[in-house]
Amino acid sequence: MATPDSLALFTGLGLSENKARETLKNAALSTQLREAATQAQRTLGSAIDKATGTLLYGLASRLRDTRRLSFLVSYIANKKIHTELQLSAALEYVRSHPLDPIDTEDFEQECGVNVVLTPEQIEEAVEATINRHRSQLLVERYHFNMGLLMGEARAALKWADGKMIKHEVDMQVLHLLGPKMEADLEKKPKAAKARLEDTHRKTAKDVVENGENYKTPGYVTTPYTMDLLRQHLEITGGQVRTRFPPEPNGILHIGHAKAINFNFGYAKANNGICFLRFDDTNPEKEEAKFFTAIYDMVTWLGYTPYKVTYASDYFDQLYAWAVELIHRGQAYVCHQRVEELKGHNSLPSPWRERPIEESLLLFEAMRKGKFAEGEATLRMKLVMEDGKMDPVAYRVKYTPHHRTGDKWCIYPTYDYTHCLCDSIEHITHSLCTKEFQARRSSYFWLCNALDVYCPVQWEYGRLNLHYAVVSKRKILQLVAAGAVRDWDDPRLFTLTALRRRGFPPEAINNFCARVGVTVAQTTMEPHLLEACVRDVLNNTAPRAMAVLEPLKVVITNFPAPKPLDIQVPNFPADETKGFHQVPFASTVFIERTDFKEESEPGYKRLALGQPVGLRHTGYVIELQHVVKGSSGCVECLEVTCRRADSGEKPKAFIHWVSQPLVCEIRLYERLFQHKNPEDPVEVPGGFLSDLNPASLQVVEGALVDRSVVLAKSFDKFQFERLGYFSVDPDSQQGQLVFNRTVTLKEDPGKV
Numbered sequence: 001m002a003t004p005d006s007l008a009l010f011t012g013l014g015l016s017e018n019k020a021r022e023t024l025k026n027a028a029l030s031t032q033l034r035e036a037a038t039q040a041q042r043t044l045g046s047a048i049d050k051a052t053g054t055l056l057y058g059l060a061s062r063l064r065d066t067r068r069l070s071f072l073v074s075y076i077a078n079k080k081i082h083t084e085l086q087l088s089a090a091l092e093y094v095r096s097h098p099l100d101p102i103d104t105e106d107f108e109q110e111c112g113v114n115v116v117l118t119p120e121q122i123e124e125a126v127e128a129t130i131n132r133h134r135s136q137l138l139v140e141r142y143h144f145n146m147g148l149l150m151g152e153a154r155a156a157l158k159w160a161d162g163k164m165i166k167h168e169v170d171m172q173v174l175h176l177l178g179p180k181m182e183a184d185l186e187k188k189p190k191a192a193k194a195r196l197e198d199t200h201r202k203t204a205k206d207v208v209e210n211g212e213n214y215k216t217p218g219y220v221t222t223p224y225t226m227d228l229l230r231q232h233l234e235i236t237g238g239q240v241r242t243r244f245p246p247e248p249n250g251i252l253h254i255g256h257a258k259a260i261n262f263n264f265g266y267a268k269a270n271n272g273i274c275f276l277r278f279d280d281t282n283p284e285k286e287e288a289k290f291f292t293a294i295y296d297m298v299t300w301l302g303y304t305p306y307k308v309t310y311a312s313d314y315f316d317q318l319y320a321w322a323v324e325l326i327h328r329g330q331a332y333v334c335h336q337r338v339e340e341l342k343g344h345n346s347l348p349s350p351w352r353e354r355p356i357e358e359s360l361l362l363f364e365a366m367r368k369g370k371f372a373e374g375e376a377t378l379r380m381k382l383v384m385e386d387g388k389m390d391p392v393a394y395r396v397k398y399t400p401h402h403r404t405g406d407k408w409c410i411y412p413t414y415d416y417t418h419c420l421c422d423s424i425e426h427i428t429h430s431l432c433t434k435e436f437q438a439r440r441s442s443y444f445w446l447c448n449a450l451d452v453y454c455p456v457q458w459e460y461g462r463l464n465l466h467y468a469v470v471s472k473r474k475i476l477q478l479v480a481a482g483a484v485r486d487w488d489d490p491r492l493f494t495l496t497a498l499r500r501r502g503f504p505p506e507a508i509n510n511f512c513a514r515v516g517v518t519v520a521q522t523t524m525e526p527h528l529l530e531a532c533v534r535d536v537l538n539n540t541a542p543r544a545m546a547v548l549e550p551l552k553v554v555i556t557n558f559p560a561p562k563p564l565d566i567q568v569p570n571f572p573a574d575e576t577k578g579f580h581q582v583p584f585a586s587t588v589f590i591e592r593t594d595f596k597e598e599s600e601p602g603y604k605r606l607a608l609g610q611p612v613g614l615r616h617t618g619y620v621i622e623l624q625h626v627v628k629g630s631s632g633c634v635e636c637l638e639v640t641c642r643r644a645d646s647g648e649k650p651k652a653f654i655h656w657v658s659q660p661l662v663c664e665i666r667l668y669e670r671l672f673q674h675k676n677p678e679d680p681v682e683v684p685g686g687f688l689s690d691l692n693p694a695s696l697q698v699v700e701g702a703l704v705d706r707s708v709v710l711a712k713s714f715d716k717f718q719f720e721r722l723g724y725f726s727v728d729p730d731s732q733q734g735q736l737v738f739n740r741t742v743t744l745k746e747d748p749g750k751v
Helices: 002-009 017-024 027-043 050-062 067-076 084-096 102-110 120-133 134-143 148-155 161-178 204-209 227-235 254-269 287-299 312-329 356-367 414-424 434-449 472-480 495-501 506-513 527-542
Strands: 239-245 273-278 306-308 331-335 377-378 394-397 410-412 427-433 456-460 461-466 521-522 550-555 564-569 581-586 587-591 610-612 620-628 633-645 661-668 696-703 716-719 723-727 736-740
Touching: 002 017, 017 027, 027 050, 027 067, 027 434, 050 067, 067 084, 084 102, 120 134, 120 161, 120 472, 134 161, 134 287, 148 161, 148 394, 148 410, 227 564, 239 427, 254 427, 254 495, 254 506, 273 287, 273 414, 287 461, 287 495, 306 312, 312 331, 312 356, 312 377, 312 394, 312 410, 331 356, 331 495, 356 377, 356 394, 377 434, 394 414, 414 427, 427 434, 434 456, 456 461, 495 506, 495 736, 506 527, 521 527, 527 736, 550 696, 581 587, 610 696
Parallel strands: 239 273, 273 306, 427 456, 461 521, 550 633, 661 736
Antiparallel strands: 331 377, 377 394, 394 410, 550 587, 564 581, 610 620, 620 633, 661 696, 716 723, 723 736
């Protein structure tokens, strides 16, 4: 229970009331923070400024050796440690020096205590940084990556105030380039501006021989570039090579369908090849079922990979290159914790300039399992386009790998692996979604740092749908909450779910083609995908008849002593596609909604005095008697029949079944009620609060004609007047289960 005194103490440090209450729930943290604040008040008085309070909270939450609390609080309270950078250095120092006594002189030197950087020193360091990039700055002007200047200046001025450095960079850049002109305000050209239909016109010969590879905006050339491109051309023969590189830690969704179509489609259009490469660098999250499911979905969409490869195929080569990167002074072993590396304004590593030989020994120690998880990483020396500094290349993970077993306890990251695997496989077009644009600089940098062939990275916009969530984590939450059955629940937009619902792969491919390839993210309405499904199923799904809510009808003057065999066209618009046979007996079943005891204006189906035709039979039935049960509910209709050509044509023809099969039919609607269930403004309670209670209706006593008796899982039919349906894998012998794929027409009630 939070006491008023505790709350007041913590909010006095600058914590919000909610943050203070959360802190009080953690007994160890609140005890340590209370001690730190109380000690600081003895030096500063009861009022502690927010900057100091933030440092005290950071100290209490990150310090593991409580013996050092008083020592470090004294430095913070006396303003000798006054920045987050100094605090991180202090915490690392006490962690690596656990024995008493602490050498205060060495401690203060390592933590920048009493270090004063003058404005002149900051000015000189920034000027030197700008001079190193002066020629490129004058060419690119304000399109230059200013994060690079900030990163280099901060590395040179370890204890300087970041705001002062940024101000000085801004001032010197303005002095060099002058005010921004109209051209500086234009957006920097992106590599993936062309639409798919435009890029399909390009051939591999155009890309390589005409020089577009190394002239792509942002592509970095070195003295080795042309030789490497010539070697690449000798190996590929000018062939276009793409790859689809999924992580095997979840099921593919509709957004992946666009990526599959773009990668495989672009290669096919240019007589090239496409690899399916599993990015299996995180054994903690990978499962065999995901590898199988991903391969199945790629082939289900109609594509055959040139070769199935794995990032783990190249682990030995990747490790050798990491060692080479250290030898070249471009990577180092770092001991900053994960929480210190998060975000785009993480502090420079105190180990960035450690000796090469030391990093080589430590990296080998990482490989031999001498560090715990999180105690050491290998980081690359670069600043990315978004300003993030020194991305991690390798981390320690003591999880057996599904393919390599216990051989490795260090695994490469995406930033390190992706471009090098592309280089090994001589990919010509590394096609990826827009969020990877910030990694383009590291992609080019790493290939060039190792002097290996460097492909071109092209970014395009993701494909999303309204009324959907596709995040792996959120789908797992839906499963755990019982909102859906599993990854393949037909209400989801995973590819396995769409297949189970009955969406043909051709329809998904057509939808992706209609959406096209743009740089901007695309969010589409589900009904546009459903329209593509109807277009395909209208020509591929044979017709059958089913009744969801059966009403028994007895024909009292049935024209034959035994059932008649009725020939029904599989596709009424094209009878050359064949027929199927259904029985027509004296007892039939119609939809309960196709009958009313009394007709009303506009109603055209069966009622007293209003006959209807039975589809495909050539007969018209007319109501004679209504049989009701004790509850007053209509149980049966008695009718007479006549030939359709022997009298007036009825106003309507309805579907029916006779001697039918009993089946289960599942009717699906949207899973969520709002367009953007993940939008906190639109859905303040979170996506789980936005579930549509009517998203699934199970009809257990439905009837279907006998023509479908041999249907197999995923067979598709149009049930006349009802919609398109697909056989669900839950079906058993004698008990078919159908999923409604889509209605015959778009529901006008839906947005």
